[in-house]
Each structure stands twice: as structure tokens, then as C-alpha cells.
Amino acid sequence: MTVPLQRVGCLELILDTPRGRGVFSTRKIEAGTVVDTAPVIILNKEQFDNYIRHSLLQHYTYNWPMGHGTTRKYTIHQAIALGLGSMFNHSSWRQNVGWKRDLGKEVIVYTALRDIAEGEELLISYGSHLTFEDVEAARLEEGEEDVTDVLARIDI
Amino acid sequence: MTVPLQRVGCLELILDTPRGRGVFSTRKIEAGTVVDTAPVIILNKEQFDNYIRHSLLQHYTYNWPMGHGTTRKYTIHQAIALGLGSMFNHSSWRQNVGWKRDLGKEVIVYTALRDIAEGEELLISYGSHLTFEDVEAARLEEGEEDVTDVLARIDI
Numbered sequence: 001m002t003v004p005l006q007r008v009g010c011l012e013l014i015l016d017t018p019r020g021r022g023v024f025s026t027r028k029i030e031a032g033t034v035v036d037t038a039p040v041i042i043l044n045k046e047q048f049d050n051y052i053r054h055s056l057l058q059h060y061t062y063n064w065p066m067g068h069g070t071t072r073k074y075t076i077h078q079a080i081a082l083g084l085g086s087m088f089n090h091s092s093w094r095q096n097v098g099w100k101r102d103l104g105k106e107v108i109v110y111t112a113l114r115d116i117a118e119g120e121e122l123l124i125s126y127g128s129h130l131t132f133e134d135v136e137a138a139r140l141e142e143g144e145e146d147v148t149d150v151l152a153r154i155d156i
Numbered sequence: 157m158t159v160p161l162q163r164v165g166c167l168e169l170i171l172d173t174p175r176g177r178g179v180f181s182t183r184k185i186e187a188g189t190v191v192d193t194a195p196v197i198i199l200n201k202e203q204f205d206n207y208i209r210h211s212l213l214q215h216y217t218y219n220w221p222m223g224h225g226t227t228r229k230y231t232i233h234q235a236i237a238l239g240l241g242s243m244f245n246h247s248s249w250r251q252n253v254g255w256k257r258d259l260g261k262e263v264i265v266y267t268a269l270r271d272i273a274e275g276e277e278l279l280i281s282y283g284s285h286l287t288f289e290d291v292e293a294a295r296l297e298e299g300e301e302d303v304t305d306v307l308a309r310i311d312i
Contacts, residue, residue, distance in 0.1 A: 002168050002170050002171070005179075009163070009165060014157070015157045015158070015261065021262075023161075039243055041213065043211065054206070055206075057208070080213070082241070084195070084239070086238055
């Protein structure tokens, strides 16, 4: 299976913002543009609970549901977002980039929620309210658990 | 300080290669092209020794020398490469992508060592022989330690 690693070509990292590193655009990005496709490294519950939870990397993990064969059951693992996924800062009211997990392809796709101006910072929501539906949410929603919560990123 | 996040626009991830995931090019890339600029997350020795060393992520770390003020002394920390840095497979004899750390900007820059053909996998060397000099190697080489070894990535 092949995953195109879409990324806009106009991004830069500014190191010394008030919140540390941040991702900015050097030109206008149109609403709907895929700004980054970030592969993830999946850590199972044991790995996360025993090691990663106690480290700096706990702040960089996304919940990552892993199914059990053909059943609707799944376990919540944790995933470290590569690409620029771990570089976007958070805003609950100025977010301009949405994200969705592709559980099968093991990537998170980040998309402009509206036009983003030249010089503007790209901001995502780390909260539990997904900005748009996860690729596989529909499948999992057939189960009994509250998928909106299950799929939500850990608040940090 | 600003870091352009250079990335060629022709990369794709193939999930089911004999070695798991791998990065491939959909068109020719010319020698010398920056294929990716990967920010890193730096983990100090305590974080690494206590937690990360015991986890799956131990396989994804680069040595990362951190200086002590204006002295020439430094401590070797570990860094997780974001971007595509952790997705490139290894080849000691077919490597076509070189990498160098930029310690000040906290990124690793990956560059085509030769022309890369359409459909070819991008491969780096994980070994201790750097494919080209680190940005700050010259500064550190003024010290007493063996910088070639110090800067080398952990073999995995």
C-alpha cells in the first residue's frame, strides 16, 4: 500500500516564538489544502505505560485505536506523530489546521480549515473535539464505545 | 531564528516492503537536492536511560551533542527525528541520501548523495561513518573528544 506524503512547500519553523518552536507559512495556503502527511510510530499500552508516559514524549502522543482482527473491539495505543505533527502549536479558538488519523495507513493528515495568510502560524487543536471526522471513525462507530472520546487526542 | 522546512514534493511511503515502511521517489531527484528537513525532539541522558532506552523508540534515536555554554564540553543527548527522518531505511552500500545534524537549529537535513531514479527507495546509512560533515562538527572538533564517534548515530 502506498501513501503520498503530501506537504505544502511554503512552511518554515520559527524557533524562538513565545511558545518555543512553531510552524508558519511563507505564503497564502488555501482552505482544504493538505499541509502535511505525518507517519506515526505506534506504541502499545505496555510501552506507553511503562516508559513513554514518564518521559517528555508523553506530551507528543495521539490516541491510536488498534482493532482486533475482524471484531469491532480495539485497544487504545499511543502514537508519536512524525512529519510536522509534533511541531504544530495548539489553539482552541484560532486553530486553522485540522487533523485526522488514517488508522490503516498509519498517518495523520493535516489540512487547512480555512485560508491561511502569509506569515500566519499553523495551529491545531490538541483537545478532545475533533476538527473533522477520522477516516475510520465510521467503521468504529458501529461499535458500542464512545468513539468521539476514544479517538480524541490526549489533552496536554 | 527561522528554518525553512525544505522537502521534495515527490515522496511516497510504501507500507509493505520487505523491511516494513520505506520512502520512495515518484520521479527523478537530482544529486544535492534537500529531500527533507526533519525537526528533532531532544531527550536528555536521564530521559533516555530511564525510559526511552527500554522502549521501541530506542531504535529511532540519533546522538545529539549539547554544548555547555561557551566551553568546548558537551554531553551526548539523544534525539528523535521527526519529518521523514525515522522512516528512511538503512543501506551501507546503496545509501543515496546523506544526513547532517544542525545542532543550533535542532534539525537534521537529508540530501540526495547522487541522482535518485523514479521509483527508487531513499536509503540512508545508520552507521557511524557520516556521509558528510555535520554542520557544527568543525566547532566541536576543536575539543579533545573523537567527534566522528561522538556524532555518530547509534547503530540499530
